[in-house]
Amino acid sequence: MPVVAVIGAQWGDEGKGRIVDVLADRARLVIRYGGGNNAGHTVINQYGTFKIHLVPSGIFDTSTVNIIGSGVVIDPGVLLKEIADLHESGINTDKLFISDRAQVIMPYHVLQDQLDEMLRGDQKIGTTGRGIGPAYADKMSRIGIRVGDLLQEDVLLKRLQFILENKNRLLTSLYKTQELSLHEIYLQYLNYGRQLANYVADTHPIIHRALEKDVPILLEGAQGALLDIDHGTYPYVTSSAPGAAGACQGAGIGPTQMHSVIGVYKAYSTRVGEGPFPTELEGDAADVLRQIGKPWAEVGTTTGRLRRVGWFDAVLARYTAQINGVDTVAITKLDVLDTMPSIQVCTGYRMHDTELDYPPGNPTTLSQVEPIYEEFPGWMQPTSDIRYFEHLPKEAQAYVARLCELIGVRIGMVSVGPEREQIIEVNPVL
Numbered sequence: 092m093p094v095v096a097v098i099g100a101q102w103g104d105e106g107k108g109r110i111v112d113v114l115a116d117r118a119r120l121v122i123r124y125g126g127g128n129n130a131g132h133t134v135i136n137q138y139g140t141f142k143i144h145l146v147p148s149g150i151f152d153t154s155t156v157n158i159i160g161s162g163v164v165i166d167p168g169v170l171l172k173e174i175a176d177l178h179e180s181g182i183n184t185d186k187l188f189i190s191d192r193a194q195v196i197m198p199y200h201v202l203q204d205q206l207d208e209m210l211r212g213d214q215k216i217g218t219t220g221r222g223i224g225p226a227y228a229d230k231m232s233r234i235g236i237r238v239g240d241l242l243q244e245d246v247l248l249k250r251l252q253f254i255l256e257n258k259n260r261l262l263t264s265l266y267k268t269q270e271l272s273l274h275e276i277y278l279q280y281l282n283y284g285r286q287l288a289n290y291v292a293d294t295h296p297i298i299h300r301a302l303e304k305d306v307p308i309l310l311e312g313a314q315g316a317l318l319d320i321d322h323g324t325y326p327y328v329t330s331s332a333p334g335a336a337g338a339c340q341g342a343g344i345g346p347t348q349m350h351s352v353i354g355v356y357k358a359y360s361t362r363v364g365e366g367p368f369p370t371e372l373e374g375d376a377a378d379v380l381r382q383i384g385k386p387w388a389e390v391g392t393t394t395g396r397l398r399r400v401g402w403f404d405a406v407l408a409r410y411t412a413q414i415n416g417v418d419t420v421a422i423t424k425l426d427v428l429d430t431m432p433s434i435q436v437c438t439g440y441r442m443h444d445t446e447l448d449y450p451p452g453n454p455t456t457l458s459q460v461e462p463i464y465e466e467f468p469g470w471m472q473p474t475s476d477i478r479y480f481e482h483l484p485k486e487a488q489a490y491v492a493r494l495c496e497l498i499g500v501r502i503g504m505v506s507v508g509p510e511r512e513q514i515i516e517v518n519p520v521l
């Protein structure tokens with residue numbers, strides 16, 4: 092049975108959560124493998140509208156086990172609030188497990204993230220300010236605190252004593268801010284540990300028993316491949332590996348056990364934060380794409396920031412498909428283009444006298460390329476009530492087909508609205 096990764100293949104916010112929500116009842120296990128509460132997955136189903144940051148989007152299916160994997164960085168206060176909100180909406184979380192190996196976001200991470208952004212001035216990244224970068228940096232420096240540590244009073248105190256001594260030196264000398272209190276943080280995080288204890292587990296046996304039993308498993312991504320620390324538009328990236336390799340690493344599954352990678356792409360492009368965006372639009376066309384006033388407006392789920400918008404960039408789309416082994420594409424928000432008389436797709440870049448069909452790695456160069464566009468006639472009719480691919484206007488079918496041809500991967504799904512039933516399955520994906 093398949094292990095399928097659902098990854099964001101642009102700059103995040105492609106609608107991965109919705110795809111996972113729809114597929115969850117076919118899976119026995121959903122594993123969120125990376126990122127933290129910088130992510131915001133909007134899921135609309137029969138239980139309501141949810142904006143979830145850490146809990147896997149499979150939580151709405153009562154028969155599915157949901158795991159927050161070892162690769163995730165967890166702000167315990169945010170997670171507890173999210174669980175409480177789910178309970179309030181009648182959602183059961185008995186089958187939620189948190190890897191004891193996952194890293195914990197501490198108050199100094201949030202502080203450092205926000206201070207670093209301030210100090211960067213015009214070099215700022217536009218982070219979500221949730222402590223993600225510093226938490227991953229500390230993990231790599233081996234001074235992180237893991238979820239399992241929160242359950243052991245002595246271990247937590249000893250580690251925190253040592254780490255906070257260093258952090259306080261940094262905060263007072265370098266950042267010129269006040270010291271943080273060991274006592275307060277210790278008690279607060281011990282309390283978090285107590286509240287989360289029933290969810291914390293060694294998730295390795297759960298995952299590998301499921302693999303042995305050959306049950307369908309979904310690996311749920313956060314952010315997008317262009318925000319990847321190695322292959323994204325560095326330094327305007329997040330601090331994790333949101334793609335397929337990160338799925339293996341963050342879940343604790345070998346690459347040979349993965350059967351399929353679904354790349355989720357919006358029918359156009361969006362980006363939050365700083366960094367190059369070759370097909371970025373301003374003006375009227377940007378307003379159409381932003382859908383301001385609608386529940387699915389292009390406003391950041393986590394930060395409320397207005398998203399930058401632009402035409403679909405097939406150069407970047409093909410690149411992320413290649414580096415992640417994407418074999419199936421899900422195109423979301425096709426309906427947003429319903430009123431566009433004509434639609435552009437970037438098929439190449441012009442740089443001086445040369446044409447490129449791949450993105451330059453240097454962010455300054457990428458921001459200077461001139462997109463080469465292919466123009467498509469719009470379909471100028473609503474698609475939100477359509478439930479079969481063949482019933483879409485022929486221009487919309489042609490547009491999707493051409494995107495897949497340019498990406499070089501078969502189509503799996505198309506969405507024409509935010510509801511579950513507005514996801515059209517064109518080819519079986521799980």
Ligand code: IMP
Pocket residue numbers: 102103104129130131216217218219220221222223224313314318327328329330363364365
């Ligand atoms: P960080 O992950 O908070 O450090 O932010 C780094 C960059 O990634 C910033 O440009 C953020 O706007 C962007 N980013 C992080 N998470 C998401 C997400 O879930 N969707 C879209 N952009 C994100």
